[in-house]
Amino acid sequence: MLDDDETVCQSLRYLFIKQGWEVQTLTNPLNAVAFLKNNPADLILLDLNFRVGTDGKEGLGILKEIKSHTKEVPVILFTAWGSMQLAIDGMKLGAADFLTKPWDNENLIAAIRTQLQLRGKNEDRPTSHSSLDAIIGTSETIKAIKEWIVKAAPTDATVLISGESGTGKELVAKAIHDLSKRQDQAFVSVNLGAIPDSLFESELFGHKKGAFTSAVSDREGRFKLAEKGTLFLDEIGDLALASQVKLLRVLQEKTFEPLGGSKPIKTDVRIISATHKDLSDMVVRETFREDLFYRINLLHIHLPALSERREDIPLLVNHFIQQFNATQNKKVKVESHALEWLEKQVYPGNIRQLKNCIERTVLLTAKNSLGIKDFKPHLEAKPGGSNKFPKVGELTLDEMEKTLIANALEFYAGNITDAARSLGITRSALYRRIEKYNINYDA
Numbered sequence: 001m002l003d004d005d006e007t008v009c010q011s012l013r014y015l016f017i018k019q020g021w022e023v024q025t026l027t028n029p030l031n032a033v034a035f036l037k038n039n040p041a042d043l044i045l046l047d048l049n050f051r052v053g054t055d056g057k058e059g060l061g062i063l064k065e066i067k068s069h070t071k072e073v074p075v076i077l078f079t080a081w082g083s084m085q086l087a088i089d090g091m092k093l094g095a096a097d098f099l100t101k102p103w104d105n106e107n108l109i110a111a112i113r114t115q116l117q118l119r120g121k122n123e124d125r126p127t128s129h130s131s132l133d134a135i136i137g138t139s140e141t142i143k144a145i146k147e148w149i150v151k152a153a154p155t156d157a158t159v160l161i162s163g164e165s166g167t168g169k170e171l172v173a174k175a176i177h178d179l180s181k182r183q184d185q186a187f188v189s190v191n192l193g194a195i196p197d198s199l200f201e202s203e204l205f206g207h208k209k210g211a212f213t214s215a216v217s218d219r220e221g222r223f224k225l226a227e228k229g230t231l232f233l234d235e236i237g238d239l240a241l242a243s244q245v246k247l248l249r250v251l252q253e254k255t256f257e258p259l260g261g262s263k264p265i266k267t268d269v270r271i272i273s274a275t276h277k278d279l280s281d282m283v284v285r286e287t288f289r290e291d292l293f294y295r296i297n298l299l300h301i302h303l304p305a306l307s308e309r310r311e312d313i314p315l316l317v318n319h320f321i322q323q324f325n326a327t328q329n330k331k332v333k334v335e336s337h338a339l340e341w342l343e344k345q346v347y348p349g350n351i352r353q354l355k356n357c358i359e360r361t362v363l364l365t366a367k368n369s370l371g372i373k374d375f376k377p378h379l380e381a382k383p384g385g386s387n388k389f390p391k392v393g394e395l396t397l398d399e400m401e402k403t404l405i406a407n408a409l410e411f412y413a414g415n416i417t418d419a420a421r422s423l424g425i426t427r428s429a430l431y432r433r434i435e436k437y438n439i440n441y442d443a
């Protein structure tokens, strides 16, 4: 512990010893590196606002030195209230977490415990792995993701899951919860993209009867519902800036106030967030708060698009076939050439799209053996074999129309009726365009 305030050191020393931790304190921060050489630590608590410096820059300098001396040892920063930018700068230099003074003992202990667990100290390894089994895939990426989940789950660290739509972000969030010590408590999911800004506080923090005109009774918010459990904040990149401030305050202070309520309520929830957007880019463009970004992002995992792990497709197809056979009381099998074909297709909607396709095919078929033709109508054709919309200036409208039609015709092997239906036009309208653009296709 590095803090030039003797009283702070003393009270924290007492608090930590009660947790059974061995504590060493240093009140002259300028000797930090030499001190750490002789007294190796599992974790460092560093106050950035030393009295020797006025703006905390000295603290950042010491952090830099510590990090170059011992990269792996997590450093938790203390900053004075109101010096959030200092904390952010510290996170950029490699700090593991930050807390503001005056601190709350419980929050401080939780933050330390999380970091110790993440570094393999005091680990509570999960016993049941059934939620991991629900994540189908044997590719190297999926194996690494599962190992990461096992490591991250027992901690209370905030987690940010990024990845395209349908890549399994919610499934991973649920697995983390199921393998955590909160597994017997609620897992509450909230889609922030679907909540209008005006309802954000009421939805998340709840309201008291009469707080606003339509509040005819008390209502509990998601934080209350998730108490002692996990709150999954889906589509966090869609949160308006005004709501981001409100969320940050709750995550910092671990208390919230229902609308119309008179006193703050303590909250103990683990926050897992997900987004398909590039949050660091949003931070640069100032559409996402940097302090909130660091708060929700102690741990980060990126889920690959299905196209980046095609080798998992046959396994997924067979898994979904089994699942829908069971729910629809069928005995359907997939022919091997259809499995190969499915492996090569483009899935902009990722696993969700593949799953939907299998579900519709199993539901609508009267056969027991499914071939390519059975799946085709249920897998929507996508332009250009890519899930990226062309950028402005890349294609003219005519070129885009031509490409889209050619792709639909290729996808439906020249079947005009199916291609026209997928494009939302009549057969004669499709014929007119084929002629206009002089498109060759195999009928």
Ligand SMILES: Nc1ncnc2c1ncn2[C@@H]1O[C@H](COP(=O)(O)OP(=O)(O)OP(=O)(O)O)[C@@H](O)[C@H]1O
Binding pocket: 134, 135, 136, 137, 163, 164, 165, 166, 167, 168, 169, 170, 171, 172, 234, 274, 276, 351, 352, 355
């Ligand atoms: N590896 C997997 N194994 C089995 N099923 C999966 C896997 N990944 C995703 N799924 C299934 O695909 C569907 C979509 O997954 P999920 O809702 O977790 O995706 P998401 O990334 O959260 O999507 P969105 O961003 O659109 O909310 C779900 O039905 C889920 O059960």
